[in-house]
Amino acid sequence: MDNLLQLKNIKKVYGTKIKTEVLHGLNISFKKGEFVSIIGQSGSGKSTLLNIIGTLDKPTEGEILFKEKRLNHMNGKELSTFRNDNVGFIFQFHYLLPEVNVLENVLMPAWISKGRTPSKDVIKRAKRLIEIVGVKDRMYNKPNELSGGQRQRIAIARALINNPALVLADEPTGNLDSDSTDKVYELLRDINKEFKSTFIIVTHDMHIAAKADRVIEIKDGNVIRDVNNIGKNEIESFKDFTPTSCFLCEK
Amino acid sequence: MPIEFMLSWKFLKSGKFQTILILLGITVGVSILVFIGSLIDGLQKDLINRTIGNSPHIVITSKTDIPRAQIEGNNIYKNVKLLKANNQDNNISSFQDYNQLIIKNQNVNVISPTVTASGFINKSKSNSPITIKGINLDKADKIYNVKDRIISGLPIISGNNILIGKSIANDLEIKVNDIVTVTTPNGNRDLFTVSGIFDLENESINKTWALIEINRAQKLLRLDGDISSIEIQVNEVFSAEDTSKSLERVLNEDFNVESWQETNAQILTALNSQSSSTLLIQVFVVIAVTLGIASVLAISVIQKSRQIGILKAMGIKTKSASFIFLIQGFLLGFVGSIIGSGFGMLLSKLFVTFVRQDNGEPLFPIDIDLKQILVVILISTLASTFAAIVPARRSARLNPIEVIRNG
Numbered sequence: 001m002d003n004l005l006q007l008k009n010i011k012k013v014y015g016t017k018i019k020t021e022v023l024h025g026l027n028i029s030f031k032k033g034e035f036v037s038i039i040g041q042s043g044s045g046k047s048t049l050l051n052i053i054g055t056l057d058k059p060t061e062g063e064i065l066f067k068e069k070r071l072n073h074m075n076g077k078e079l080s081t082f083r084n085d086n087v088g089f090i091f092q093f094h095y096l097l098p099e100v101n102v103l104e105n106v107l108m109p110a111w112i113s114k115g116r117t118p119s120k121d122v123i124k125r126a127k128r129l130i131e132i133v134g135v136k137d138r139m140y141n142k143p144n145e146l147s148g149g150q151r152q153r154i155a156i157a158r159a160l161i162n163n164p165a166l167v168l169a170d171e172p173t174g175n176l177d178s179d180s181t182d183k184v185y186e187l188l189r190d191i192n193k194e195f196k197s198t199f200i201i202v203t204h205d206m207h208i209a210a211k212a213d214r215v216i217e218i219k220d221g222n223v224i225r226d227v228n229n230i231g232k233n234e235i236e237s238f239k240d241f242t243p244t245s246c247f248l249c250e251k
Numbered sequence: 252m253p254i255e256f257m258l259s260w261k262f263l264k265s266g267k268f269q270t271i272l273i274l275l276g277i278t279v280g281v282s283i284l285v286f287i288g289s290l291i292d293g294l295q296k297d298l299i300n301r302t303i304g305n306s307p308h309i310v311i312t313s314k315t316d317i318p319r320a321q322i323e324g325n326n327i328y329k330n331v332k333l334l335k336a337n338n339q340d341n342n343i344s345s346f347q348d349y350n351q352l353i354i355k356n357q358n359v360n361v362i363s364p365t366v367t368a369s370g371f372i373n374k375s376k377s378n379s380p381i382t383i384k385g386i387n388l389d390k391a392d393k394i395y396n397v398k399d400r401i402i403s404g405l406p407i408i409s410g411n412n413i414l415i416g417k418s419i420a421n422d423l424e425i426k427v428n429d430i431v432t433v434t435t436p437n438g439n440r441d442l443f444t445v446s447g448i449f450d451l452e453n454e455s456i457n458k459t460w461a462l463i464e465i466n467r468a469q470k471l472l473r474l475d476g477d478i479s480s481i482e483i484q485v486n487e488v489f490s491a492e493d494t495s496k497s498l499e500r501v502l503n504e505d506f507n508v509e510s511w512q513e514t515n516a517q518i519l520t521a522l523n524s525q526s527s528s529t530l531l532i533q534v535f536v537v538i539a540v541t542l543g544i545a546s547v548l549a550i551s552v553i554q555k556s557r558q559i560g561i562l563k564a565m566g567i568k569t570k571s572a573s574f575i576f577l578i579q580g581f582l583l584g585f586v587g588s589i590i591g592s593g594f595g596m597l598l599s600k601l602f603v604t605f606v607r608q609d610n611g612e613p614l615f616p617i618d619i620d621l622k623q624i625l626v627v628i629l630i631s632t633l634a635s636t637f638a639a640i641v642p643a644r645r646s647a648r649l650n651p652i653e654v655i656r657n658g
Binding site for chain 2: 099
């Protein structure tokens, strides 16, 4: 598999007077179609890393290559276009626009890229995505008429509308009960298989992390583990990450 | 639909209460602008009409202001004429020289040579002092609008026909086709047939004016070809002053050129200060409305910062993000000022309908000037778009990271 994304010596420093280095020179590559989870305690720098990958934040040092193209020197306008074309975001809070209905929310990235009402084909695609995430009967409802799980599914459909090469998810199930969590996770996996997008998921939920192809653990701004799960069975990977408190392991 | 338009529309629709609040503010502001504007305009036009409706905009007279009787009684003044004509045939064409000079001025619309003298009119045994005005009816009509205001008879003054004011006719019980005698101060008298009676809606005019053909007046007054004044109507009423100054330069020093502004300087000062205080009120209304819109939109940006942040994360351009608020300002201003104009006009209509004089007539006609309303709409729309600049810049500066990090 080719590299989709390469991070080279990424450093991030916050503050001007009192400097806090959050990331200490990370080197990570992500392959096309990979399903990666990033774990770590809060404050470890995993969200900062995700924001830098998504070009929402700029690294203090180091460079990012996306399909061999450097992103560091792009201006705000070019980055906006880049994000719109290549990156789908799923956040912990769904961040759907409460003012527009489900279908319009899903269409929003396409609407942004075209600048005006999307074509019929795109609308068809949006409807199909809504069907895939299983909220078909709520197509014309406003987000506040949906359950938390449904909203997050819509956010997933929205992240996929422009067929991005990269989908970034920050605690996508952090706000959901365990039933919805499993469903959303299954959905992400299915979509990963069907659309061949690269998924990078930040989570502190070990059960989710263990099911990914690859798990990267970050601690105090350094990568302390980068584990490939392909070929291992689920129990094995669970044991790796949750040695003490895994309810599945006790089965 | 462009995305900026779609989003600003959806944002306005979702924040119904705020939208209605702003619209209400703009509506009230604009209706006051329109109402005050048309009220003051109507008032001023009415005042000016009353002032200059029955008088020429510019009057040219001779500086040698000597009564005719004196001139004729004393040989020294024999050659002093009021406005000297070139020949003796008592024709208007004898004034062509002046005519040529005056008509070159672009603003001049009507030139009406006039002979004015005092005299007496009598019928049977009763008589009444009058002002004899010798005119060319077609030209003078453009200044005084006599023909339309004939209340009985016909607007004819040729030959020995005479037109008299309503009050003279009432006082002396004169009817159309009656024969009357007109006597000048120096004793010349002639018989005239009353062809019509006019009502110029001004008591002093109705009570004194008697209109005859200018040639006839010159003969009656033994004026040879002289006239007493040239009355001028201009196109742009308010530039009469400038026109009068430039005519003064063109004509020689023997002439007095006086515009209606000079004659009515006091009224004009009053009107001017009224206009500037109206303008001041209007400016402050616009400022107040603009500030109101700016503050509500500024709040709305903060309320929508989560949406703006997420849209930016999804790749909306900074320019589009600020356009959303500019468009909101524009839409609010445009719709609000149209509704406001409607209300303003309604208010004006109500004012005319309900605020009346004792005799049931409206106080004065309110002047609804469509051009002025368009200007008001334009200014309000611009002001409200302008008010959206601060929120728009705020929206442009908003960093998606902050929103995402802080939830």
